[in-house]
Amino acid sequence: MAAQGEAQRADERGAGIIPAAGAGSCVLVGEVRTGLLAHSRALTEPEATGIVTLRPGSQVRVSARPVPHCVSPDLTLGVHCPVPSASGARRDGLGTVLSRASVTSGRLVQASTHGRIVLGGARSAGRRRPWAHHLAHPGMIEVGGRLSVDDLADGFLSTETGDGPGSTLDLGAVCGRLLDQAQESPFLDQKPPFRARRTRFRFALLPCGHPAVGESASRSESAVADTTSGRSPVPGHVCRVGFVVADETVRTLRIHGSGLDLVSVVGLCEDLALHDWLLTTVQYVVTGSRVRAGGGGRLPSQLKPVIDHLLHVWMPGARIGEELLPVWTGLEQRLGFSRQWESLVGWIRDQLALALLASLGDGAR
Amino acid sequence: MILFATSDKGGTGRSVTSCNVALRCALQGNDVCYLDFDFGSPTAGAILHVDAATRGLDGGRGLHSYLEGSVAAPAELDLWRHIERAELRPRPAGAGRLVLLPGDEGGGEFPVDDEMTDRCQRLLRRLAEEFELVIVDLSAGRSYALQLVLEVTARPALRAVVTRWLVFHRWTRQHIVAAAGLAYGEHGIVDTGAAKGHHRDRLHDSVRFVRTAVPDPDSSQFAGLLPTQAAWLQETDAELQKLAARQRIGRSVLLGSVPLDPVLQWREQLILDSDVWTLRIANLETSTALDALAKSVLDDESWEGL
Ligand SMILES: Nc1ncnc2c1ncn2[C@@H]1O[C@H](COP(=O)(O)OP(=O)(O)OP(=O)(O)O)[C@@H](O)[C@H]1O
Numbered sequence: 106m107a108a109q110g111e112a113q114r115a116d117e118r119g120a121g122i123i124p125a126a127g128a129g130s131c132v133l134v135g136e137v138r139t140g141l142l143a144h145s146r147a148l149t150e151p152e153a154t155g156i157v158t159l160r161p162g163s164q165v166r167v168s169a170r171p172v173p174h175c176v177s178p179d180l181t182l183g184v185h186c187p188v189p190s191a192s193g194a195r196r197d198g199l200g201t202v203l204s205r206a207s208v209t210s211g212r213l214v215q216a217s218t219h220g221r222i223v224l225g226g227a228r229s230a231g232r233r234r235p236w237a238h239h240l241a242h243p244g245m246i247e248v249g250g251r252l253s254v255d256d257l258a259d260g261f262l263s264t265e266t267g268d269g270p271g272s273t274l275d276l277g278a279v280c281g282r283l284l285d286q287a288q289e290s291p292f293l294d295q296k297p298p299f300r301a302r303r304t305r306f307r308f309a310l311l312p313c314g315h316p317a318v319g320e321s322a323s324r325s326e327s328a329v330a331d332t333t334s335g336r337s338p339v340p341g342h343v344c345r346v347g348f349v350v351a352d353e354t355v356r357t358l359r360i361h362g363s364g365l366d367l368v369s370v371v372g373l374c375e376d377l378a379l380h381d382w383l384l385t386t387v388q389y390v391v392t393g394s395r396v397r398a399g400g401g402g403r404l405p406s407q408l409k410p411v412i413d414h415l416l417h418v419w420m421p422g423a424r425i426g427e428e429l430l431p432v433w434t435g436l437e438q439r440l441g442f443s444r445q446w447e448s449l450v451g452w453i454r455d456q457l458a459l460a461l462l463a464s465l466g467d468g469a470r
Numbered sequence: 471m472i473l474f475a476t477s478d479k480g481g482t483g484r485s486v487t488s489c490n491v492a493l494r495c496a497l498q499g500n501d502v503c504y505l506d507f508d509f510g511s512p513t514a515g516a517i518l519h520v521d522a523a524t525r526g527l528d529g530g531r532g533l534h535s536y537l538e539g540s541v542a543a544p545a546e547l548d549l550w551r552h553i554e555r556a557e558l559r560p561r562p563a564g565a566g567r568l569v570l571l572p573g574d575e576g577g578g579e580f581p582v583d584d585e586m587t588d589r590c591q592r593l594l595r596r597l598a599e600e601f602e603l604v605i606v607d608l609s610a611g612r613s614y615a616l617q618l619v620l621e622v623t624a625r626p627a628l629r630a631v632v633t634r635w636l637v638f639h640r641w642t643r644q645h646i647v648a649a650a651g652l653a654y655g656e657h658g659i660v661d662t663g664a665a666k667g668h669h670r671d672r673l674h675d676s677v678r679f680v681r682t683a684v685p686d687p688d689s690s691q692f693a694g695l696l697p698t699q700a701a702w703l704q705e706t707d708a709e710l711q712k713l714a715a716r717q718r719i720g721r722s723v724l725l726g727s728v729p730l731d732p733v734l735q736w737r738e739q740l741i742l743d744s745d746v747w748t749l750r751i752a753n754l755e756t757s758t759a760l761d762a763l764a765k766s767v768l769d770d771e772s773w774e775g776l
């Protein structure tokens with residue numbers, strides 16, 4: 106992927122909404138990568154702030170509730186390369202993508218990169234606008250030539266893309282590097298309490314419209330929630346959501362909506378990615394300790410770090426605005442994120458109680 | 471922990487032994503990944519019974535392509551879905567992750583530039599974040615690959631990560647001297663590492679040795695020997711022990727020793743319980759030694775300073 110010039114903007118976002126399908130269609134695409142901070146204990150707020158201060162003096166946003174959370178300012182990266190396409194059409198995109206890094210609960214680290222791809226817009230083949238134009242619209246990529254929103258979204262969400270080889274727009278590579286950068290921070294002692302795989306969460310926001318061909322036939326664990334009551338798109342409206350667990354570490358989310366605030370959609374995806382990571386990671390540890398349980402009422406040793414570091418981080422939808430709540434509730438109904446979480450936590454609590462009883466019994470003897 | 475598997479000479483059993491160690495560590499419940507950094511002859515796929523990568527990956531997604539910069543991340547194969555041995559499918563209960571990062575088919579040794587060094591550093595640090603044990607199989611001798619990893623492990627980003635070294639050698643005079651040379655000799659691991667900014671004593675302390683294909687004079691394998699032959703074998707073994715001690719690669723820095731095995735002698739492969747008990751082709755001693763080696767690799771005590 107060609108990166109052309111890098112600039113940083115502290116505030117002005119690629120703010121905007123997805124216009125109605127038709128003239129100059131627009132698709133928001135992005136990827137979030139989530140991992141466990143490479144540190145032996147939870148970071149304090151100043152430490153976490155240090156991790157996401159990617160440039161000296163840049164302004165970090167901090168919130169203490171409901172869980173401590175700090176976010177770096179957006180980094181703007183210039184891109185000039187073909188955008189993904191399921192059909193293999195090569196359409197050049199020119200513009201910028203935005204990335205940011207965040208730390209949640211002093212324990213989890215995320216990097217996310219997104220871009221708003223404008224299809225068949227004003228930029229016709231052969232006429233290139235100056236970089237100043239693109240820098241004035243951070244997070245926007247203009248694509249010349251014909252390309253349908255579904256072709257683009259399918260290409261982007263398919264697990265085959267990402268990490269090359271090839272020169273297509275690769276948001277995963279951009280946020281992967283950002284996550285590496287955060288994890289390499291000299292503040293971190295590189296001694297996490299346990300090892301956890303990073304997950305990749307790819308998302309696309311498309312205009313409301315006809316369901317894409319084959320969408321409901323998505324692989325493995327998937328959910329398509331229809332949140333439309335009527336067909337007519339009203340401002341701030343989510344029509345449909347499709348979530349796919351593509352493999353052990355890759356998830357995709359496709360949202361059809363109109364009039365949504367893009368910054369909030371990115372925030373929603375980061376929150377979903379965080380909770381999906383929590384569920385995935387705790388599930389993995391619990392599965393392992395079910396098999397390897399020490400017996401004799403002892404607490405399986407792998408559970409301790411999970412109890413210490415992860416259980417209290419679960420706070421779904423806490424930073425999500427009203428208009429996007431249907432996405433959470435839709436996924437909850439189909440996949441039961443919280444039900445799964447509760448059942449894992451319940452099992453861990455039982456183990457704790459058993460361990461406590463066993464130690465009391467030892468004491469009485 | 472990142473564990474670098476090295477040897478001075480080729481054909482010592484470095485790859486076969488470390489693949490078996492990777493498997494056993496994963497079976498014991500640890501998350502393990504294995505990197506084939508032997509760019510000239512990536513054999514890990516063949517040893518691990520992965521048909522898709524017998525001579526490395528084709529299609530340019532292997533480690534070589536990643537270091538060169540033609541892909542953003544190298545391919546990672548979940549071995550529980552790729553090992554073509556029925557006993558290991560599906561993933562055995564209680565096993566940790568086992569992931570192979572294969573080399574590229576038709577790769578080769580190559581000089582290292584700064585960008586490659588950066589990419590190598592990022593990859594190793596990320597894998598150390600995600601896996602309990604990261605095994606890196608390096609090419610034999612003082613290769614570019616060895617230079618590269620000594621360089622990146624001296625950098626601040628990786629200094630905090632635990633990195634350790636294994637030198638594999640056969641149980642012969644020449645191999646003992648060569649292994650000591652690779653570790654402590656001129657342009658050896660410690661020398662080169664210190665020049666690149668490693669703390670000399672700490673690096674020195676992080677090196678251990680593994681003896682491969684060691685004939686055991688007491689084993690039933692040699693039961694048919696003439697008394698003169700048996701005595702000679704005993705004597706030679708004692709001499710080699712003395713030589714190893716003189717070369718400073720004696721018992722105190724010995725991490726494990728794998729006996730000469732009929733199966734491994736004929737074929738580079740994983741030794742599973744079924745090879746010992748059902749097929750009865752591999753020796754129980756081999757399996758026991760590999761298990762012990764896997765345990766020592768993960769036991770901090772066996773790496774404590776001297
Ligand atoms: N314990 C053993 N007993 C008998 N043969 C063995 C033993 N260990 C390894 N071998 C055999 O030795 C040969 C070399 O092994 P291997 O390919 O692992 O060595 P290597 O050091 O990785 O070589 P290279 O430098 O070519 O990569 C193989 O045929 C292997 O099966």
Ligand SMILES: [Mg+2]
Pocket residue numbers: 484485486508513
């Ligand atoms: Mg080899």
